Ligand code: NAP
């Protein structure tokens with residue numbers, strides 16, 4: 469039986485990865501931050517099957533301890549301050565957790581069990597102001613937020629430990645991936661949650677920032693498969709995980725309303741643009757400049773060819789299915805909350 473240690477186990481990806489590894493017969497350890505109220509987040513439903521260790525990415529002692537207790541064969545570093553907008557409000561905490569935190573966990577592995585295999589959650593945000601279309605493993609980075617900058621450090625220190633110490637250390641450069649478990653501050657879940665609330669009369673309007681922004685969106689359940697595959701190869705390497713399709717935020721909005729049987733008609737431009745419910749004539753989408761970012765990543769589009777060829781990875785859930793699953797889930801949650 470293999471043993472895995474997951475940092476960020478309470479988050480979106482951590483929960484799907486924990487489910488996958490449990491299915492494969494792994495002994496799963498997860499690190500958790502101490503909070504005033506105990507909260508298992510997205511792994512509440514499987515908490516009895518997981519061995520939890522209190523630790524924090526900014527505390528190397530706690531990570532050494534986590535390695536000593538778990539003696540993990542595979543370590544998946546998914547912990548991060550992962551919300552780009554917050555990284556301007558908390559640039560140093562973001563750097564500590566998402567940047568230096570990677571060195572902390574790599575050192576813990578090197579000191580306690582250097583043969584453990586390591587996965588680093590790198591991101592398409594490192595491409596930022598994109599230097600070519602589509603982005604591949606060889607596209608130069610140009611991060612556009614404190615989050616992106618911290619992740620570039622995490623990416624390079626992972627590569628550096630691989631080359632310096634011959635450690636089995638990989639980075640997955642994952643493009644946006646969403647799910648029913650996505651935090652409600654991220655645009656996709658913000659949209660599907662608002663669509664459900666509007667449908668059931670709990671909210672009048674959805675306020676968004678830059679709707680022209682384009683993202684390459686996949687489903688988290690598909691993407692955690694790629695993380696696992698990266699640690700099963702003969703040699704460690706870095707891989708882009710993406711769908712090779714890009715859509716605007718506006719397209720996501722239209723599609724989410726569609727699954728709630730609402731057709732959206734757009735009117736106006738720039739900050740005056742509105743989305744109107746064709747059936748009722750009511751304005752259900754508005755622009756609020758408060759959601760604009762100091763610097764924007766306008767477009768992301770990833771080429772997953774290397775992962776498909778070398779790892780045999782294929783995404784199963786396409787854009788329509790992703791939005792459908794998220795919209796139906798939120799419609800169900802809001803409906804149930806009203807019936808209670
Ligand atoms: P998420 O839902 O925000 O989960 C983040 C996790 O990190 C949570 O479990 C959180 O714990 C934990 N965490 C935050 N700060 C920590 C600290 N100081 N010490 C220990 N744990 C800490 O993020 P996700 O969407 O699952 O993403 C997983 C990873 O992939 C992140 O590193 C993210 O940056 C990266 N990534 C995500 C995407 C995407 O589109 N989802 C794309 C590329 C890369 P709490 O529950 O205590 O807050």
Ligand code: G4F
Nearest residue numbers: 550552591592593643644653654655656676677678681759
């Ligand atoms: O959903 P978002 O907040 O995700 P973002 O910034 O692309 O970051 C996510 O994906 C990265 C991978 O590329 C991860 F590394 C990162 O951890 C995170 O998971 O925003 C998506 C786009 C942005 O262009 C944003 O400006 O949507 C635009 N947007 C427009 N209105 C909005 C809003 N974003 C949010 N969160 N809220 C809005 O009201």
